[in-house]
Amino acid sequence: MTRREELLALADQRGYKVLEPPEDGALDSVTIISPKGTRCIFQRQKGRRDPEINERLSHELGHCETDSFYTAICAPACILRCEEIANRWAYRKMVPLHDLMEAIRDGETEPWQLAERLEVPEPMILRAVTYYMEALSPKS
Secondary structure, eight states: HHHHHHHHHHHHTTOEEEEOOTTTTSSEEEHHHTOOOOOOEEEETTOOOOOOOOHHHHHHEEEEEEEEOOOOOHHHHHHHHHHHHHHHHHHHHHSSHHHHHHHTTOOOHHHHHHHHHHTOHHHHHHHHHHHHHHHHSOOO
């Protein structure tokens, strides 16, 4: 099973709908929650490579899994916090520290090698490494 299939299976298991947005280009990748609590992910997948789809889909799943939703009237700090929570979830899901360390032990130390192995874009690898470095740093 590919990483993309794993993410889609998780969404299906949790009851989150994943839909291709309309062709007009207004939506690219967004998660909404209905007044009844239904979570729906709109994500443009046509014409995209799996690593990009994996990054965006895991981010949107991060919003669903952590209840980090916001509205247009939220303060910018609230929006940034919700986005960061979704990003952290995506890093832990797509670039687990154990898998990252295993790849490095196997000699795959270049960001592009790690990205290929974990099926995510290289910038996501770099952001995940920064996240882990900050999270594991001793606090003064």
